[in-house]
Structure formats: structure tokens, C-alpha cells
Amino acid sequence: MDRLKVVTSHLRRPNDVTAGSITPYPVSASLGHHQNIQYVLNKNLLLSPQQCESYERDGFLVIRDLVKSDDIDRYCARFRGICNGTVKVPALTIMKDVSIAKSEFVVGERAITKIQDFQFDPVLFEFCALPQIVKYVECFTGPNIMAMHTMLINKPPDTGAKTSRHPMHQDLHYFPFRPAERIVCAWCAMEKVDRSNGCLVVVPGSHKGELQEHGYPQWEGGVNKMYHGVLDYTPDQERVHLEMQKGDVVFFHPLLLHGSGTNRTQAFRKAISSHYAASECEYIDVRGTSQQTIAEEVDEIVKKRLGSEVDFNFDDAWRIKGKLVHGQQINL
Numbered sequence: 001m002d003r004l005k006v007v008t009s010h011l012r013r014p015n016d017v018t019a020g021s022i023t024p025y026p027v028s029a030s031l032g033h034h035q036n037i038q039y040v041l042n043k044n045l046l047l048s049p050q051q052c053e054s055y056e057r058d059g060f061l062v063i064r065d066l067v068k069s070d071d072i073d074r075y076c077a078r079f080r081g082i083c084n085g086t087v088k089v090p091a092l093t094i095m096k097d098v099s100i101a102k103s104e105f106v107v108g109e110r111a112i113t114k115i116q117d118f119q120f121d122p123v124l125f126e127f128c129a130l131p132q133i134v135k136y137v138e139c140f141t142g143p144n145i146m147a148m149h150t151m152l153i154n155k156p157p158d159t160g161a162k163t164s165r166h167p168m169h170q171d172l173h174y175f176p177f178r179p180a181e182r183i184v185c186a187w188c189a190m191e192k193v194d195r196s197n198g199c200l201v202v203v204p205g206s207h208k209g210e211l212q213e214h215g216y217p218q219w220e221g222g223v224n225k226m227y228h229g230v231l232d233y234t235p236d237q238e239r240v241h242l243e244m245q246k247g248d249v250v251f252f253h254p255l256l257l258h259g260s261g262t263n264r265t266q267a268f269r270k271a272i273s274s275h276y277a278a279s280e281c282e283y284i285d286v287r288g289t290s291q292q293t294i295a296e297e298v299d300e301i302v303k304k305r306l307g308s309e310v311d312f313n314f315d316d317a318w319r320i321k322g323k324l325v326h327g328q329q330i331n332l
């Protein structure tokens, strides 16, 4: 335990190390006459003016056919290896669907709905560092890029309890670092996703709102651990179902309201994702904010795993997970 304390104290950077605000890029130069740019940097000029406008307006951008089929097959095979125990990855978080979590009859890939924190796996982490993804990420974060949160989601065929749904939420709820504008998710479809197998659902423009109060939805069939949703969400806002092909990637803002539907097919629906942040981002204290509940839940999980005497806070979890993929590591 003492070793862990030493490790985490080293991970905490002193406040006077390169702290400070992020200098915005002169984006207007890359966008011609459009001056009201808040979410896109586009210093590498990769995005067309239409793509910039669309991300500014909607908070997401779908790029078709960005990841090679062979690469996805490799990640898929690696995931199977992890599920059947032939591949061991340190510090991985493995999650099961609430409707099958206690069943001893469901094993291997069929029992696991999500793995998180695969940054210590050299094969899956390759996804985060794919140059064609990082190039797009840079348009939102700038050149100093940390992969902060990694997931491979294996949405199971729904048992009828509708627990395969993911409630509408904003990812920023989980993140104790800011500014939100310099954080982006890359979510890649590992096969065709549509309404039948529970594709992503987004509320365009919701990234312009505030971070809302989250908690567990009162679903009859139960809800998966850590699947928080916006508490007073009403489905009256325009929603878009993101139907995507294998290899398509959607980049989205961490305040974008999104979730995913029930998987009504008999197959598992897979996606791989990474959240990235500019390494200039800074940790914030979430005590007393709407994020306190998730911080306490993470704390409880860590203490269950490592023992209640461990001095380990919400930020520490992120300091350990974050991994540089491009440029320099500054604050995070």
C-alpha cells in the first residue's frame, strides 16, 4: 500500500508545473470568414470548412472508412483472447451486463459487455495511436494529445430486460479535467451498426449546454454499473441515430448528449473507443459539483479492489490511465 502512495504522489504534478490556460489557435485563418469558432482548432487544416461548421453546430463528426478492416479484426481477436483468458492485461476493467452478471452459464466473450482501460495492452492501444485517428483528434485537442479513457464495448443481444441500452449521458460527467473543448472521443464501429443492434444515438447541438446532473435511471430490468444517465432527460429533443459501417469513426464532444439503444439482434455489437484530451488540460476538484457522485463511486470501487486504507482519489485513477499519443505531456 505504501508503494501505491508513493506512486500516486509522484503522479500528482505540482501546481506550478506548466499550469495555465490553453492558448487558442488562430482558427479563423483556416476557416475563412467564419469567426465564431469555439470547438475546432483545425490547425493542420485537415477539416473542410463544412466539417468544421458541422462539428461546431452539432458537436460530432462522422468520418467514414477510417480504420482498416484487418486492424479491427485484430482488435476483435485480442478482445476474444482477453475474454477467454488466453491474454492477460494488467489493470483492465472488465464489465458484465447486469442481466447476466451472476450467471455461471454465460462464459467468455458472451459474458463480457465492456472492457475499459486497455492502455497497457500493446495491441488494443494501437487503436488509440492510429495516425489517421490522431490527425483528426488534433483538430480538436491541438498537438499535445493524451489518450485518457479507452473502451471496447461488446453490446450483448438483449435478454428482454432492455439492459443492453446505454442511457443518454454526457461523457464529461466522468472526467475531472478541463476545458471540455479540448477533449474528444473517437468511437469506431467494429461492424455495421444500426438501430437493430443499438447504434449510438446523439442529440445534435447538445454540446453547447452545461454538464447536467447524472445518476442511475430507474429502469425496471436494472441498469449496468457506472451507466449513469442525465436525470431529467426527456426524449423530446431531436435525436439522430448514427448508422455506421465497420471502420467508420465518429468524433464527438464530451458534453454531447448520447447513448445507445437495445440490441435486438442475436449478435454482439462491438465498438472500440478512446477519449483524448489536450495534455494542457488541468485537473479540477469535483467535490461539491454534480460529479461528486461518480467520484465517490470510483473511489468505492478502488477501495474494494485495493483495500480501504489506500490513499487514492478520483484524479489518481486518471493520472494512471492517461497515456501520451502525440506531442508533449504537459499538465495531465
Ligand SMILES: O=C(O)CCC(=O)C(=O)O
Pocket (backbone or CB within 6 Å): 151, 153, 155, 166, 171, 198, 200, 258, 259, 260, 271
Ligand atoms: O457503445 C455504446 O453503446 C455507448 C458507449 C458509451 O456511450 C459509453 O460507454 O460512454
